[in-house]
Amino acid sequence: MTGRGRDTISESVRATLYATAGDSEVEAFEVPDDRWAQIPALGLVSPADRRRLPASAVDAFPMSEQQAVMATRMLMAAALRDRGAIGVPAYHNVATSRLTVPRVEPAAFEAAGLGLVREHEMFRSLLDLDRYSRPMQVVLNHVDRPLVKVCDLRGLHDREQQQRLAEFADAENTRTIDLKDPPLVTITVHLLSETAITLTLTEPHAIADGWSTHLNLVEFLDRYVAELTGRPPERPASSASNASPRFRLREHSAQQLFQSLTLADSQWWSQYLDGLETLSSAETTRDRHTWQDSVEIAGQENRMLSRLAASSSAGLKSVLLAIHLEAQARLVGGRSILTGVPVNTRLAVPNGVDARGMFLNVAPLRIDVAAPGKEAVARAHRELMKVTMRGRTPLAQLARTVGRAVIPASLFGFNSFHSIAGVALRLDLDTLEAVEDWSHTDFPFEASFNRSEEVGERIRILLYSEGSSHTRADATAAYRDAVQRFAQLDW
Secondary structure (H helix, E strand, O other): OOOOOOOOOOHHHHHHHHHHHOOOOOOHHHOOHHHHHHOOOOOOOOHHHHOOOOOOEEEEEEOOHHHHHHHHHHHHHHHHHHOOOOOOOOOEEEEEEEEEOOOOOHHHHHHHHHHHHHHOHHHHEEEEOOOOOOOEEEEEOOOOOOOEEEEEOOOOOHHHHHHHHHHHHHHHHHOOOOOOOOOOOEEEEEEOOOOEEEEEEEEEHHHOOHHHHHHHHHHHHHHHHHHHHOOOOOOOHHHOOOOOOOOOHHHHHHHHHHHHHOOHHHHHHHHHOOOOOOOOHHHHHOOOEEEEEEEEEEHHHHHHHHHHHHHOOOOHHHHHHHHHHHHHHHHHOOOEEEEEEEEEOOOOOOOHHHOOOOOEEEEEEEEEOOOOOHHHHHHHHHHHHHHHHOOOOOHHHHHHHOOHHHOOOEEEEEEEEOOHHHHHHHOOOEEEEEOOOOOOOOOOEEEEEEEEOOOOOEEEEEEEEEEEOOOHHHHHHHHHHHHHHHHOOOO
């Protein structure tokens, strides 16, 4: 087996990967995930790169290709804004919830943040795209800036509070995050009364995936309540056993590096995606639209879709994917669709499910869409299972080795997380309202199907267009119609 393309893995790191895998000819999927725990701190860094590390570094490892793409996009957007470009998004998440708590204690919020920083490497990590031989994530022993910022608005009237919050939201959505100044995530708590707060999480895409974000919010609130009550915070089940070593982010980096050196998955993808044609530059820039909208699935429609999912072996995600594909077929005017599906690349190891970081890739899904019905859902499910099994091969690697035609123009997402509302209920807090959470992606169009585990009677489809050819009216109508078609099926 030999490296390919733009592989810049040093010989020392390559030897470490091969020795850990046990065989230089083994394929990545043949190596047990727990094997990568054998690699020591700094084991994925060449001697030359080690000499460049800051004195406070306790570990460093190459960023995944998906991380590097996200970080690059963020820096490019910042450069455009610095040159005066208008309408360029900051390319990071800003999500706000309004809560009531038993009482507000600024010191307790700050202590909860310190606990997160001590516990999880992502909060002590910087991302560097240019200092090292590869884009690098560097974990520091400590960080100087606090994770949590508390702003006291209790002395202001409601109207002035709302104005301050609106100004803050505008500033957060336009500011540039310095990827070399951790923590890259910020939690801002605005105190509105003796019991009411807003909680805002600001984070770049390249440092955390959605599952990590929700775990962090759960743990932050849990730690805060523990500070108030004096009881120990609850720990996730995956972290409960001291017999299991804590997952380190370098394990995921090692698996991703080794994935780039092996052939089987890349060869499979080359065959699967053979024959795709790249759109011309005229086609990719004509009549582009930027907007956001949503479609609600509730009441009888939600019950019927849940019933369809239960009566098949495909499950709810495949039903929703079939809806997405039907809507896309209507929008593009053809039944042959290429879309992207986010794939979880977390390792199946002890504590892996509780790890905090960026463990996402996007797998291209190619399909001839059947008419709404059982076959459409079954076909969507088969293709979803097929690409998910090979989903650890980075999309950026496929774009290099197969061609840029493999990059989908649309993205399907399904998020079924424990919501802030559910966490608040468990901790005896009261959720007053949820403030909009709109994200920016690498894709011209995204349909994100969001379902709360605690509020399961509603699914919300967030539609994002960032330069797609779809108008808001056409896309919203297409998804509304696709939902109705599948909800009316008699299974």
